[in-house]
Amino acid sequence: MKNIATALRYHDRTKHRPSRYAASLGFLDWTTQPDPFRRYPQTHTTELLHDDTTPPYHLLFGTEPLPKAPLCLESISMLLRYSLGLAAIKRHGRSEWALRCNASSGNLHPTECYLIAPPMDGISCHPTLSHYAPDIHALEVLHTYDTPVIENGFLLVLSSTIWREMWKYGERCWRYCQLDAGHAYGAIKIAATMLGWECSIVSIDTDEMGRWSGLNQHDRFHEDERESPDLMIQIEYPAFNLPEVPPLPSANVLSPSHHHWPIVYEIDEASQGIYPSIKSLDVQRHIPPPSQTAGEIILKRRSAQMMDRSGITQEHFRQLLNASLFCREAPNINFIIFVHRIEGLEKGLYAYLRNPDESIHLRESLDSTFLWKESFKDLYLLKSGDFQGAAQYISCNQEIASDGAFSFGMLCNFSNTLEQYGAVGYKNLYHQCGMIGQLLYLEATSLGLSATGIGCFLDDEFHTLLGICDQHYQSLYHFTIGRAIVDTRLTTLQPYTL
Numbered sequence: 001m002k003n004i005a006t007a008l009r010y011h012d013r014t015k016h017r018p019s020r021y022a023a024s025l026g027f028l029d030w031t032t033q034p035d036p037f038r039r040y041p042q043t044h045t046t047e048l049l050h051d052d053t054t055p056p057y058h059l060l061f062g063t064e065p066l067p068k069a070p071l072c073l074e075s076i077s078m079l080l081r082y083s084l085g086l087a088a089i090k091r092h093g094r095s096e097w098a099l100r101c102n103a104s105s106g107n108l109h110p111t112e113c114y115l116i117a118p119p120m121d122g123i124s125c126h127p128t129l130s131h132y133a134p135d136i137h138a139l140e141v142l143h144t145y146d147t148p149v150i151e152n153g154f155l156l157v158l159s160s161t162i163w164r165e166m167w168k169y170g171e172r173c174w175r176y177c178q179l180d181a182g183h184a185y186g187a188i189k190i191a192a193t194m195l196g197w198e199c200s201i202v203s204i205d206t207d208e209m210g211r212w213s214g215l216n217q218h219d220r221f222h223e224d225e226r227e228s229p230d231l232m233i234q235i236e237y238p239a240f241n242l243p244e245v246p247p248l249p250s251a252n253v254l255s256p257s258h259h260h261w262p263i264v265y266e267i268d269e270a271s272q273g274i275y276p277s278i279k280s281l282d283v284q285r286h287i288p289p290p291s292q293t294a295g296e297i298i299l300k301r302r303s304a305q306m307m308d309r310s311g312i313t314q315e316h317f318r319q320l321l322n323a324s325l326f327c328r329e330a331p332n333i334n335f336i337i338f339v340h341r342i343e344g345l346e347k348g349l350y351a352y353l354r355n356p357d358e359s360i361h362l363r364e365s366l367d368s369t370f371l372w373k374e375s376f377k378d379l380y381l382l383k384s385g386d387f388q389g390a391a392q393y394i395s396c397n398q399e400i401a402s403d404g405a406f407s408f409g410m411l412c413n414f415s416n417t418l419e420q421y422g423a424v425g426y427k428n429l430y431h432q433c434g435m436i437g438q439l440l441y442l443e444a445t446s447l448g449l450s451a452t453g454i455g456c457f458l459d460d461e462f463h464t465l466l467g468i469c470d471q472h473y474q475s476l477y478h479f480t481i482g483r484a485i486v487d488t489r490l491t492t493l494q495p496y497t498l
Contacts, residue, residue: 024170086495153238182434311341367467404482
C-alpha cells in the first residue's frame with residue numbers, strides 16, 4: 001500500500017524515548033519566530049460580522065438538529081468566528097498574544113482555512129475563493145469565478161503551514177500539524193451544529209484540493225512556508241464543479257530565515273492522496289444537562305498550564321467520556337486512562353472502549369494479566385493502583401498529567417488503518433485524535449473543568465506499560481482533565497474591537 005514504509009519510518013523516528021527525544025533544535029530561536037497570522041496583502045478584504053447570540057451548548061447534542069440557518073454572510077461569520085476565530089488576547093507585562101477557539105500545540109496554529117462559496121450578498125455576486133484571516137475576522141478574496149461552480153452549500157479547505165510547528169518542535173512537528181487540523185475540524189463541526197448545518201469531510205484527492213484552492217501554486221509562498229492541503233469539509237451537501245484556479249496573490253512571509261528537517265517533508269509528501277472515507281461510529285451520545293450558551297463555552301476554552309490535584313465526580317467523568325462519542329468520524333480511537341482522583345472509582349489503569357467492536361482485538365493485544373473488570377458501560381479496570389508517577393513519567397515528566405483528575409492516551413487501531421489506506425490513513429488517525437480532543441476541551445469547559453492536550457509523551461514506554469509488542473495499536477495523543485490553577489499574572493482582553 002502506498003507509502004506505508006515512509007509512514008512507519010517517520011513514526012518510529014519521531015518517537016520520544018527516555019534517552020533521546022525526537023530531533024529538534026532543543027531551544028527556541030526567537031529571531032525566526034513565525035508570524036502567527038497568514039495574510040494576503042494584495043487582496044480585497046471583506047469584514048465579517050460579530051454576533052454573540054448562540055444556542056445553549058447542550059442543545060447541540062439533541063436527537064433533532066437545531067433550526068437551519070440561511071446561507072448568508074451573517075451565518076458564515078458566525079461559523080468562522082466560533083471555530084477558527086480569536087477567543088481572547090492575553091497580556092503579561094509588555095507581551096501580548098492571541099488565543100484562538102481551536103486548540104493548538106504551543107499556540108502556534110499551523111492550520112489555515114479557505115472558503116469556496118456561492119454568490120453571497122456582502123461578498124460577491126459571483127462564487128468566490130477566500131482565505132479566512134482570524135486576526136481581523138475577515139475574508140481575503142483570492143479569486144472570483146466567472147461561472148457558477150458551487151451551489152446549495154459551501155466548502156472549506158484546511159491546510160497546514162508546517163513551518164509554524166517545525167520552528168519549535170523539529171521532526172515531530174508534522175504530528176502536531178495533523179492533530180491541529182483535527183482540532184480545527186472538531187471546532188468547525190461544533191460551530192456548524194450551532195447553525196443547524198450538516199458538516200462532513202469530503203473523501204477527495206489532496207492534489208485536487210491543491211488545484212482548487214491554489215495551494216499547488218508553490219511560488220505564491222516562501223519555499224519554506226508552503227501550505228500542505230489536509231482536509232476538505234463540506235457544509236450541507238453542495239453541488240460543485242470546480243476548475244483549477246488561475247495564479248493567485250502571494251502570501252506574506254512568516255520568518256526571516258528557517259531551519260530544515262527533511263524527514264518532515266518526506267512524510268508530508270507521502271501522506272498526500274485520496275482522503276479515507278471512514279465508517280462512522282454507530283453510537284449516539286447522551287444529551288448533557290443544561291449549561292451556558294455554546295458561544296460562551298467556546299470562547300472560554302483554554303489549555304490548562306497547571307492542575308490543582310483536586311478530584312471530580314463520577315458523573316462528570318462519565319459525561320466527559322460520553323462527549324467523545326459525538327466525534328462519530330473517529331471510530332479507530334479508544335482510551336487508556338490513568339484514574340487519579342474520581343469519586344467512586346478506585347485508582348488504577350482503565351480502558352474505555354469508544355468502539356466496542358475493538359474489544360476482542362484489544363484484549364488479545366494488551367497485557368494478558370489485565371483484569372478487564374467492567375466498572376460501567378464500556379469502561380474496564382485493567383489494573384488497580386496509583387499510576388500518578390507513571391502518568392507523569394510517560395508524559396515527558398509533565399506534572400500536569402499526574403495533577404489532573406485523570407489523564408489518558410488515545411490508542412489507535414494503527415496497522416490495520418495503514419494497511420487499508422496507506423500513509424494518508426496515518427494522517428487521518430491524527431485527525432481523529434484532534435477531533436476528539438476539541439470536543440473534550442469544550443465538554444470540560446462546560447463542566448467548569450479544564451483540559452490540556454499532551455503531544456510530548458514517551459511513545460513506547462506507554463506501549464510497554466500496556467504489554468503492546470507490535471504495531472496493531474499505537475498511541476498518538478495524550479490528554480489530561482482536572483481543575484486548572486489560574487495564572488493571575490495574566491490579563492485577558494477582548495480579541496476584537498466591535
